[in-house]
Amino acid sequence: MKTHQVKILTNLQVSDRYWHMKVDLSEINLTVQPGQFFNIKCDQNVYPFLRRPLSVYRIDNEEKTLEFLYLVKGIGTKRMTNLKKSTNVDIFGPLGVGFRLREEDETILLLARGVGVATLAALAYAAARNGKKVHAILSARHEDDLLATEFLESIGVIIYKVTDEVGNSDVTKVEALIKKISLYSKIDSLYTCGSKRLAKIIQKIAKRDNIPGEIALEEHMGCAMGVCFACVCDIRVGDKIKSVRVCHEGPVFPIEKVIL
Amino acid sequence: MKTHQVKILTNLQVSDRYWHMKVDLSEINLTVQPGQFFNIKCDQNVYPFLRRPLSVYRIDNEEKTLEFLYLVKGIGTKRMTNLKKSTNVDIFGPLGVGFRLREEDETILLLARGVGVATLAALAYAAARNGKKVHAILSARHEDDLLATEFLESIGVIIYKVTDEVGNSDVTKVEALIKKISLYSKIDSLYTCGSKRLAKIIQKIAKRDNIPGEIALEEHMGCAMGVCFACVCDIRVGDKIKSVRVCHEGPVFPIEKVIL
Amino acid sequence: MKTPKLEVDIGGLLLRNPIMPASGAFGPEMDRAFDFNQLGAIVPKSITMEERPGNKTPRVCETTAGMINSIGIQSKGVKHFMKCIIPYYAQFNPPLISSLSASSIDEFAELAEIIAESEAVRALELNISCPNLKGNGLAFGMDADLTYTLVKKVRSVTDKPIISKLTPNVTSIQEIAIAAEEAGSNSLNVANTLLAMAIDPETRRPKIGNVMGGLSGPAVKPVIVRLIYQVAQVAKIPIIGCGGVVNGEDAIEMILAGATAVQVGTASFIEPTAMVNIIAEIEKYMERHQIESIERLRGQVIID
Amino acid sequence: MKTPKLEVDIGGLLLRNPIMPASGAFGPEMDRAFDFNQLGAIVPKSITMEERPGNKTPRVCETTAGMINSIGIQSKGVKHFMKCIIPYYAQFNPPLISSLSASSIDEFAELAEIIAESEAVRALELNISCPNLKGNGLAFGMDADLTYTLVKKVRSVTDKPIISKLTPNVTSIQEIAIAAEEAGSNSLNVANTLLAMAIDPETRRPKIGNVMGGLSGPAVKPVIVRLIYQVAQVAKIPIIGCGGVVNGEDAIEMILAGATAVQVGTASFIEPTAMVNIIAEIEKYMERHQIESIERLRGQVIID
Ligand SMILES: Cc1cc2nc3c(=O)[nH]c(=O)nc-3n(C[C@H](O)[C@H](O)[C@H](O)COP(=O)(O)OP(=O)(O)OC[C@H]3O[C@@H](n4cnc5c(N)ncnc54)[C@H](O)[C@@H]3O)c2cc1C
């Protein structure tokens, strides 16, 4: 749990609203899990004041690089786009608990909405490298917002694109799609991120078919290290409701426990 | 009275504590007088919050450039050093009342302490171009802090360097130096900036020898356009004391009027 | 959509738009920066009965996202104001709101009577909240009874709209707001500066000559928005929001919290055309959100 | 010069240095960031008698140079605190200051009695100033009489040093400070957060779930420095400055204004090692200025 000054290798716009940043980890020794995140200083300045949390998009342990994929939303991510190649960026992490990839699984299915793919891509990569078959349903408003498809395809992930534009991204259609996929490919685990609406499908299927599932949540953060209780959400433990911190007990939670 | 987004041509360190910035005025039409100043946004950010006033160090009407010479003092000037070549800087001005260079004068004497030379250099340049003889006593802590000497020499200014280091910068020695200069060169006007201690000599000589003199003052500024009354100082008008705004009635005042 | 309607009524005074300068951060010198006729109203620096020198320099210092000032109402007195300042502002269309400062209740009333006589003056803003007058940060507006008595007295000498400028440095601004309203204020300015101080660790001296001063700028906006919201719960008269507004969204935020109009101070020091930029940004916001009249936004913060 | 002496005494409690966390901005999770033994004291999140869920999310939002929080004292209750939290912090050398929150005076006293029984707890900080408990921003510390009664009651159940954490949201903090001192406080924390609010113009909703919350961070420092200075004029007991400290110079500024010790909250969210950095910066400042003991700086602002 430390801040690191790491060198920016690239920081580039990849589509209308999305940017991609790659940093050099060769000077430090970090073990980073898919699903974990970093809290990033958008500027070497008091403004914006707070750091901004970004999931790990990709970890390359050979090249010793770390990548982030981010949506330009407000002032913080806007300023992040000004971070220049070869300068340093101050990142705090890795933070939180990542995804659990089960040894025994042969096939997994990911369901990502929008920038949720930034969070699931690292998992897809780890799974593919471990020889698992990975199905990934990517949902977005427009074709343009479907990110990382090439990268995912290049590592052998089977991709299904659904968009609001085309009209195949609503809950019933996505549910039908998952059903279709499971017909020819037995799914061992489910993972989702980026939409509570879509996560409900995963929760339902996980329960019905008794498949383990996980979800990465988001909440406004203060400290990102578990001390301020800004980022809490309720989860179900047995028949009790428990308050947990997204930054500390999460951001990844068993799908059956979350309240959507 | 406008803000201008002007392109930075250069922004370079010229000595241990001093920087020099040159901006492009070719896109705008400005008439700038020596002694006037600009109020400069140190960063495209809310931090530092206020602009910082800098005198015009040099105006080149042919090349259409404007130059500033600044001492890195606190946060604002520190951040100014981060302004990058080819990007824009937001300058507000020209502001205030500049020096009055009298047609009839043949010889003038400038006495500048420290960064005061930034304010007097533009005047020296204008005077030299108008065929006047310019004597300039430059005072500083160290030899290193004596700025602009080459530039001034190149335009024919006769320079006298005095430093605390060498021990020839105290009031008595400077006064003796001025006396010596006046022995072989009749001084028609006196100008000073950068030290109230030294300005007292100018005030005394101006009064005693009935020579017109001017001084450029500094005060902490809020608006720099005469509305907030942050930058006031008292001046003597006849036997009355009057409060004036350094940014509006000044920063240049007749030496006999200021209270040192 | 038609061009959005920006007109607002601040207690009997109609403004063509809700944006006006904050007293002390505006002056004739700014006419070279923009056309004053674009403003909702004109508010000069607070005026006092007699000439006043103001406080020691330095009178301003920077803080993180803000500034402290202790100008201390430097003023040339009411005579000069009537003779030179009023006629100057009278040439512009926006109504002239004269800001008054005094050291006693009687003096407030006297001053109000004199100034209200001028036809060009369309409303009086009572600066009962200046933290820079006595050096201890105290102000009439810190006490509900004093506020009531003061406003009542001024009410008795003029029929012109009275704006009471409240101080944020109180336990319950609602109490003061109610006192000012009951005494006959036509609207409330929320609020003056936060009493503040800064020390230079190198010199160990206060950063401003007067030791304490008033904090303004973006740093204070969240406190001011809260105060506007609190006052809006109890006051029936219009609120003029003031403190930390830099752009159109800031103004909208105050209007959503309950303000009818908005004053802009320190922002003009950083961008002299801030006020006209803000008016344009408000219009853009309204067009984007299909809001026909700014009045529709007032107090419309959604509380679940 | 010898290494500067950083020891301070905050009303009977000796600290090896003046830097400690602000309640609510510190937790066991930070032990991976730095060694807690470097701190002057340890101050956990305010504890309540019963378990409390805290407020709706979002619980924090950013403002210019600050943040608003409305955590609302999420707490597992005093039993869990005694069983799990105290023993955990007891393993570190710095004295443990327990922060207490309650919704009635009697509850404050009961809670104090229970917690003071633990030997590891070396002092009690009474959070009589939390703006997030009732949703209306009100707090005991806004009333001098309530403050007096509350502190007096707690005083009667324990001999351990009592720190009263004052609210900045009052007309006269001096009055409250005197009440807390006379009732038996051993020191004063100046101060809790400024009551604040922010609205998102796009959604028209308050940026935090609880509508209003407490403003912290660099934006508030000038107000806090002023409050410390004001309290120092009237209080005989030590002051702990709190609000907006980000670096060593900020801490020095508060000490010059009259603080004996300094708490650091929000800064740790941006830089988890902020507190130890600040200690190092204070030492450097003292060396540069040839100051042997930090006590020499207390209240030493130069007023002409
Ligand atoms: C664990 C975690 C991992 C994340 N990973 C990624 C990622 O890989 N890529 C990515 O693009 N985004 C990610 N996000 C979301 C990202 O942090 C926010 O979009 C970002 O902080 C917005 O900052 P801003 O300054 O641009 O927007 P702001 O100006 O701060 O806010 C713009 C809008 O976004 C909302 N917002 C601000 N912060 C958050 C937040 N933390 N969570 C939800 N909404 C917020 C605000 O309320 C406001 O409505 C992640 C969030 C979390 C909590």
Ligand SMILES: Cc1cc2nc3c(=O)[nH]c(=O)nc-3n(C[C@H](O)[C@H](O)[C@H](O)COP(=O)(O)OP(=O)(O)OC[C@H]3O[C@@H](n4cnc5c(N)ncnc54)[C@H](O)[C@@H]3O)c2cc1C
């Ligand atoms: C009309 C005018 C013309 C000037 N011309 C030049 C110039 O050509 N070159 C140059 O290097 N400097 C010039 N200055 C001074 C320059 O404006 C200040 O040094 C600068 O604003 C300091 O900003 P900072 O953020 O670096 O320091 P800060 O961190 O703001 O302050 C550092 C120290 O400087 C003091 N200070 C801050 N602002 C001023 C100010 N306006 N006047 C005096 N002291 C101040 C502060 O009190 C503090 O002690 C001029 C000032 C004025 C008023």
Ligand SMILES: Cc1cc2nc3c(=O)[nH]c(=O)nc-3n(C[C@H](O)[C@H](O)[C@H](O)COP(=O)(O)O)c2cc1C
């Ligand atoms: C330099 C300066 C001078 C001020 N003078 C006055 C004044 O004379 N009368 C008054 O009522 N308020 C005065 N104020 C307060 C402003 O009117 C306004 O309430 C405050 O600055 C907050 O708004 P802002 O953040 O937009 O600046 C002054 C503020 C500043 C910065």
Ligand SMILES: Cc1cc2nc3c(=O)[nH]c(=O)nc-3n(C[C@H](O)[C@H](O)[C@H](O)COP(=O)(O)O)c2cc1C
């Ligand atoms: C997230 C958060 C939670 C807080 N919780 C408490 C609390 O439980 N008890 C308390 O007395 N103060 C609490 N505070 C206030 C801080 O202790 C401190 O007074 C305030 O943050 C100002 O200091 P800072 O600017 O250094 O953060 C909290 C502040 C924050 C930001």
Ligand code: FES
């Ligand atoms: S952000 Fe502070 S506990 Fe999660």
Ligand code: FES
């Ligand atoms: S700086 Fe505002 S009047 Fe000079």
